[in-house]
Amino acid sequence: MSENVAVVGVGHSKFGTRKDVNMAELAWESIKPALETSGIEQKDIDFFVVGYAGLGGSEAAMPSVIAEYAELSPKGSMRVEAACATGNAAIRVGYTAIKAGIADLVLVVGIEKMQESPNPTVIELIGRFGSYFWEFENFGLTFPGYYALHGTAYMMKYGATEEDFARVAVKNHYYGAKNPYAQFQKEITIETVLKSPYIAWPFKLFDCSPITDGSAAVVLASEEKVKELGIDERIWILGQGTGTGTANLSKRESFTSLASARYAAEIAYKMAKIDMDDPTKYLDGANVHDCFTAPEIIAYEDLRFCKPGEGYKMIREEQTYIGGKIPVNVDGGLKAKGHPIGATGVSQAVEAYKQLLQKAEPGRQADIKKGRWLAHNIGGTGHFAYVTIYGLEKR
Amino acid sequence: MSENVAVVGVGHSKFGTRKDVNMAELAWESIKPALETSGIEQKDIDFFVVGYAGLGGSEAAMPSVIAEYAELSPKGSMRVEAACATGNAAIRVGYTAIKAGIADLVLVVGIEKMQESPNPTVIELIGRFGSYFWEFENFGLTFPGYYALHGTAYMMKYGATEEDFARVAVKNHYYGAKNPYAQFQKEITIETVLKSPYIAWPFKLFDCSPITDGSAAVVLASEEKVKELGIDERIWILGQGTGTGTANLSKRESFTSLASARYAAEIAYKMAKIDMDDPTKYLDGANVHDCFTAPEIIAYEDLRFCKPGEGYKMIREEQTYIGGKIPVNVDGGLKAKGHPIGATGVSQAVEAYKQLLQKAEPGRQADIKKGRWLAHNIGGTGHFAYVTIYGLEKR
Numbered sequence: 001m002s003e004n005v006a007v008v009g010v011g012h013s014k015f016g017t018r019k020d021v022n023m024a025e026l027a028w029e030s031i032k033p034a035l036e037t038s039g040i041e042q043k044d045i046d047f048f049v050v051g052y053a054g055l056g057g058s059e060a061a062m063p064s065v066i067a068e069y070a071e072l073s074p075k076g077s078m079r080v081e082a083a084c085a086t087g088n089a090a091i092r093v094g095y096t097a098i099k100a101g102i103a104d105l106v107l108v109v110g111i112e113k114m115q116e117s118p119n120p121t122v123i124e125l126i127g128r129f130g131s132y133f134w135e136f137e138n139f140g141l142t143f144p145g146y147y148a149l150h151g152t153a154y155m156m157k158y159g160a161t162e163e164d165f166a167r168v169a170v171k172n173h174y175y176g177a178k179n180p181y182a183q184f185q186k187e188i189t190i191e192t193v194l195k196s197p198y199i200a201w202p203f204k205l206f207d208c209s210p211i212t213d214g215s216a217a218v219v220l221a222s223e224e225k226v227k228e229l230g231i232d233e234r235i236w237i238l239g240q241g242t243g244t245g246t247a248n249l250s251k252r253e254s255f256t257s258l259a260s261a262r263y264a265a266e267i268a269y270k271m272a273k274i275d276m277d278d279p280t281k282y283l284d285g286a287n288v289h290d291c292f293t294a295p296e297i298i299a300y301e302d303l304r305f306c307k308p309g310e311g312y313k314m315i316r317e318e319q320t321y322i323g324g325k326i327p328v329n330v331d332g333g334l335k336a337k338g339h340p341i342g343a344t345g346v347s348q349a350v351e352a353y354k355q356l357l358q359k360a361e362p363g364r365q366a367d368i369k370k371g372r373w374l375a376h377n378i379g380g381t382g383h384f385a386y387v388t389i390y391g392l393e394k395r
Numbered sequence: 396m397s398e399n400v401a402v403v404g405v406g407h408s409k410f411g412t413r414k415d416v417n418m419a420e421l422a423w424e425s426i427k428p429a430l431e432t433s434g435i436e437q438k439d440i441d442f443f444v445v446g447y448a449g450l451g452g453s454e455a456a457m458p459s460v461i462a463e464y465a466e467l468s469p470k471g472s473m474r475v476e477a478a479c480a481t482g483n484a485a486i487r488v489g490y491t492a493i494k495a496g497i498a499d500l501v502l503v504v505g506i507e508k509m510q511e512s513p514n515p516t517v518i519e520l521i522g523r524f525g526s527y528f529w530e531f532e533n534f535g536l537t538f539p540g541y542y543a544l545h546g547t548a549y550m551m552k553y554g555a556t557e558e559d560f561a562r563v564a565v566k567n568h569y570y571g572a573k574n575p576y577a578q579f580q581k582e583i584t585i586e587t588v589l590k591s592p593y594i595a596w597p598f599k600l601f602d603c604s605p606i607t608d609g610s611a612a613v614v615l616a617s618e619e620k621v622k623e624l625g626i627d628e629r630i631w632i633l634g635q636g637t638g639t640g641t642a643n644l645s646k647r648e649s650f651t652s653l654a655s656a657r658y659a660a661e662i663a664y665k666m667a668k669i670d671m672d673d674p675t676k677y678l679d680g681a682n683v684h685d686c687f688t689a690p691e692i693i694a695y696e697d698l699r700f701c702k703p704g705e706g707y708k709m710i711r712e713e714q715t716y717i718g719g720k721i722p723v724n725v726d727g728g729l730k731a732k733g734h735p736i737g738a739t740g741v742s743q744a745v746e747a748y749k750q751l752l753q754k755a756e757p758g759r760q761a762d763i764k765k766g767r768w769l770a771h772n773i774g775g776t777g778h779f780a781y782v783t784i785y786g787l788e789k790r
Contacts, residue, residue: 001396001494047637054449058532060523061478061642064778068641074658076637077779078477078484083456089473093488099396099495102635102666128455137453240497242442242471246463247456263469271497383459384472 001101002222004394006234009038009219010350015338016183017115018213023059024069027111030217031070034107038219039229042070046103048077051090051110052342055125066109083129083379084291086110087216087345088386094220095237104225110346111215122211129380131247144200144208144292146249146381151202151294153255160297160312162202166193167315168293169206172329176336178363183212183338207293212338216346218353223394235356238372238391241267245382258382261302265376268387272372272395279304285327285355285366286374287348290334299376300328303387327366330355345386348375352390368392396496397617399789401629404433404614405745410733411578412510413608418454419464422506425612426465429502433614434624437465441498443472446485446505447737450520461504478524478774479686481505482611482740483781489615490632499620505741506610517606524775526642539595539603539687541644541776546597546689548650555692555707557597561588562710563688564601564730571727573758578607578733602688607733611741613748618789630751633767633786636662640777653777656697660771663782667767667790675700680722680750680761682743684773685729694771695723698782722761740781743770747785763787
């Protein structure tokens with residue numbers, strides 16, 4: 001058993017439209033650098049976990065397909081899925097396997113290839129990750145619609161505007177432009193967002209994260225292994241919380257907050273010994289699940305970066321830019337970096353590693369003074385929530 | 396952290412054609428008795444895992460759908476998949492969460508509803524769990540074909556006959572007839588098998604496990620929780636191994652053995668401190684993955700119940716009936732009990748609990764003298780292998 005678990009290596013494919021590679025090749029693009037940065041080989045891996053939501057491609061036994069290409073057999077594996085929180089859920093499985101003492105080195109790969117989705121279309125497949133029967137089939141809601149209900153409720157309750165939401169996209173594109181792995185590497189203005197066509201009011205095209213192909217990988221290691229291999233460049237998992245929401249949105253108490261995210265954050269903060277009254281005092285930055293612009297603002301509040309109803313002020317005041325109260329999504333977030341569902345949570349871990357070790361690209365490196373980074377990964381509209389806290393120092 | 400993890404409660408739905416219930420209701424049929432037998436309530440659960448291969452039904456966020464119906468929110472959850480080894484992979488996630496000390500009580504539910512599969516048909520969906528591109532798409536192989544290659548190779552190499560394979564089905568139907576949860580509760584003869592129509596030579600209809608709807612659930616608990624709740628009726632997880640095979644059958648060295656299963660068994664035996672030279676000395680019985688008849692015989696060999704090439708003699712000599720060297724699949728196995736993919740591995744854990752605590756139905760209770768039971772769960776044709784060993788006494 002290992003009280004502490006470290007991220008010792010990371011890899012990240014270029015996110016975007018990746019018709020140039022098949023699934024196994026796309027996985028290898030992140031596995032190879034993850035092995036290289038950790039200084040280990042395939043034979044050293046005890047167990048591997050594939051985060052894959054299944055939204056594209058025809059292959060079913062994905063860990064086996066990846067294992068063959070990446071030469072990971074005969075080591076044990078499984079696929080993990082928690083809708084858009086799949087990547088972080090996969091990290092949980094690797095983390096607990098090491099903490100439980102049944103593995104010392106675990107490879108976690110998150111992957112999705114959404115541009116080649118077979119029938120039913122990827123929009124329909126994503127739409128099913130709500131309550132299929134009540135909301136998708138009966139009301140025809142798909143994801144922009146689900147989150148638009150939250151965006152609308154937030155505007156109504158607190159007086160936020162479409163401009164406020166647009167500011168999130170502007171920030172995330174600003175940083176995405178500095179991230180060579182991002183799907184969109186172009187800065188935009190508030191006008192770009194406001195003039196883009198409506199998808200589901202109040203969301204316009206530029207309020208929405210894109211359909212993305214990509215993979216990300218991390219190598220996790222036990223405390224003993226870190227010592228044995230003499231790995232200096234590593235970060236630690238300080239805490240992780242997870243929560244599950246109702247499938248039916250009609251059963252939710254509030255649309256301006258995700259109960260599962262608040263629940264997951266509380267567990268993670270407690271585990272990482274972070275004061276819940278002001279977690280920003282402990283964090284150098286965060287990645288939050290900005291599948292649309294409004295949910296990033298709601299995440300500020302669910303994660304207690306500010307009081308309820310004040311999230312939109314944080315973006316108005318640029319408090320989530322580098323230099324502000326807490327930098328958020330300075331890799332471009334789901335909005336500009338892209339959102340290949342299974343890869344997103346793993347990509348957040350890659351970003352935590354890069355930020356904490358001050359390896360982020362020029363112009364998007366946050367100041368690292370407190371030594372902790374948070375990842376907030378949501379599946380569905382809070383159907384699943386995972387919050388993981390990474391740190392330079394052990395627990 | 397908890398060195399030892401126990402199964403403290405179990406539940407099992409009726410397996411078969413279950414058009415009378417939806418997914419959430421089917422899950423509840425096993426969750427309810429699992430909670431009742433463990434003496435806990437939903438609020439006591441820290442985390443839950445859903446083993447679901449996704450072969451039927453339109454709902455995508457299955458843990459959330461089940462959480463809402465079974466009142467498990469806001470507790471964290473995820474879905475786990477490893478083809479037909481999904482159930483045992485889900486148990487691994489619950490097991491490691493407790494062993495890691497991040498949960499004390501975990502609910503693991505395995506479920507599949509295959510009779511209502513949408514397009515593509517369930518046969519096609521199962522067929523993809525090989526190497527989709529090379530074998531399914533190019534050669535049109537589906538699962539009976541994949542395993543028929545193994546059955547044929549076994550016959551060629553060792554001189555086993557179609558009658559030998561038929562004997563497996565006869566045994567499993569004999570015990571299935573005594574299991575009220577089994578899909579088929581009818582005894583059959585060798586003639587029944589031999590006269591049934593060919594599906595893929597040498598397999599006839601009665602060599603094949605059926606398409607099944609069903610769920611199974613277990614509650615796992617830490618050592619501390621077992622003590623705290625004063626739970627007397629529990630078994631312990633003594634060891635678990637997992638292995639991954641190549642996706643392409645053409646890359647396999649042998650067709651008379653599954654390398655991933657041998658690898659998984661070695662890890663499990665080592666962890667459970669079982670002598671690999673004769674594990675049957677340590678085991679009161681086993682559940683093995685008889686998706687077809689021949690693979691049960693191959694499993695005897697991969698699990699070292701006998702030497703390579705002698706598996707067919709074990710069934711000829713009725714050594715895997717109760718009273719023989721080691722009783723195997725005395726709940727009917729996949730063949731007669733049914734094989735609702737995500738549920739199968741969890742159903743095996745339910746059977747281990749019932750057998751070791753001598754709660755199996757009349758006529759199918761094995762003699763419990765050694766206090767250990769093995770579960771062998773295969774995904775694909777050895778694409779995934781999970782072997783778990785349960786015991787009356789802690790490690």
